[in-house]
Amino acid sequence: EAQVTQNPRYLITVTGKKLTVTCSQNMNHEYMSWYRQDPGLGLRQIYYSMNVEVTDKGDVPEGYKVSRKEKRNFPLILESPSPNQTSLYFCASRTTGGAGELFFGEGSRLTVL
Amino acid sequence: KQEVTQIPAALSVPEGENLVLNCSFTDSAIYNLQWFRQDPGKGLTSLLLIQSSQREQTSGRLNASLDKSSGRSTLYIAASQPGDSATYLCAVPNNDMRFGAGTRLTVKP
Numbered sequence: 001e002a003q004v005t006q007n008p009r010y011l012i013t014v015t016g017k018k019l020t021v022t023c024s025q026n027m028n029h030e031y032m033s034w035y036r037q038d039p040g041l042g043l044r045q046i047y048y049s050m051n052v053e054v055t056d057k058g059d060v061p062e063g064y065k066v067s068r069k070e071k072r073n074f075p076l077i078l079e080s081p082s083p084n085q086t087s088l089y090f091c092a093s094r095t096t097g098g099a100g101e102l103f104f105g106e107g108s109r110l111t112v113l
Numbered sequence: 114k115q116e117v118t119q120i121p122a123a124l125s126v127p128e129g130e131n132l133v134l135n136c137s138f139t140d141s142a143i144y145n146l147q148w149f150r151q152d153p154g155k156g157l158t159s160l161l162l163i164q165s166s167q168r169e170q171t172s173g174r175l176n177a178s179l180d181k182s183s184g185r186s187t188l189y190i191a192a193s194q195p196g197d198s199a200t201y202l203c204a205v206p207n208n209d210m211r212f213g214a215g216t217r218l219t220v221k222p
Contacts, residue, residue: 045209094206101147104157107156
């Protein structure tokens with residue numbers, strides 16, 4: 001089954017404790033991206049990757065890091081989480097070129113105390 | 114930079130009504146436009162994908178149209194049901210995907 005898998009789905013952590021949210025897709029997609037969704041602000045892109053070793057900033061990259069060492073994986077790293085990073089996070093993937101359908105993971109709800 | 118707007122922000126209708134959700138975008142040079150459904154606290158489910166060369170796409174009671182020249186897309190839902198209650202988002206792909214803020218639909222029994 002074609003899918004985008006995120007882990008963890010739910011996480012409560014404390015300020016400053018590094019964490020990684022993993023994202024994996026099994027569709028051989030070149031393009032992967034991360035979004036955060038906050039009430040009243042909609043979906044905002046954090047980072048995206050056009051292919052392995054190619055990443056670029058989205059609208060709200062501050063406080064986040066990403067890496068793309070393998071085609072299927074695109075982890076989101078919060079080096080020193082802060083309460084304003086409490087949010088619902090989504091990973092998505094599609095083929096490159098812009099014409100492909102975008103597939104989303106189920107989301108990861110992160111709370112930073 | 115591409116901007117995507119959805120109107121109305123919220124819509125409440127009685128069961129059985131046909132309804133139209135609107136999506137507009139500022140840059141007509143798009144590859145495609147995608148409609149999603151999101152239930153509260155859940156992920157996004159793809160409903161329809163319209164390629165730039167297409168005028169419309171249908172899936173069951175859903176029909177999406179695309180008019181690139183005017184920068185508009187509509188999602189038509191026929192014979193609405195309470196189970197259609199959700200937020201509907203449209204998105205336009207580029208390297209950075211642009212999403213509308215969504216239309217929150219409530220279908221009352």
